[in-house]
């Protein structure tokens with residue numbers, strides 16, 4: 001995706017979504033409702049930076065949906081780590097039928113996730129209200145995580161959910177390449193770097209494969 005056009009306005013984001021996913025009327029309505037609920041709830045708890053509300057479709061909706069576009073042919077359970085208000089997990093769940101597990105440790109954020117899931121009727125979404133460290137191990141078809149944790153910690157915490165066919169979709173902003181270079185070589189080898197469609201300088205680490213967690217309790 002090296003030459004992907006950068007989405008820099010709300011109309012462009014919607015046009016890209018239309019071209020990439022051809023959402024049904026129901027999916028558009030769900031995206032609109034989710035966006036509205038996000039803005040309303042942001043008055044009660046800090047879910048997204050206020051400065052991003054005028055560019056919500058670029059910064060959050062398209063930014064999340066681009067991960068689904070990078071997962072063509074993906075199947076099985078999608079696990080979104082540190083989902084917060086459902087970014088990217090709920091956007092993906094609106095645009096696809098993939099079973100989705102949102103992992104989020106904060107109760108208030110989970111209350112919001114449950115409210116959106118109920119209102120939009122997203123029966124294929126589960127919410128794990130717990131620290132990831134306490135979530136039972138399941139086989140992930142895809143693992144996503146946006147602004148969740150430093151890369152080595154993120155991978156170490158989530159490795160037990162991975163199999164040979166697990167896809168990793170990790171938006172990592174401007175330090176993506178540097179963070180990737182700091183990983184053990186065997187982990188690095190599973191990944192390549194894609195350009196973000198929503199920020200010129202941001203990158204997404206895209207990988208496939210099983211990662212063996214680091215051993216614990218040894219010096």
Ligand SMILES: C[S@@+](CC[C@H](N)C(=O)[O-])C[C@H]1O[C@@H](n2cnc3c(N)ncnc32)[C@H](O)[C@@H]1O
Nearest residue numbers: 082083084087104105106130131132146147148
């Ligand atoms: C910076 S926010 C990002 C939220 C969302 N992914 C986004 O991009 O807007 C990180 C989220 O991860 C959650 N979180 C942090 N550590 C966690 C853990 N160990 N297990 C589950 N959730 C965690 C936080 O509660 C928070 O909602």
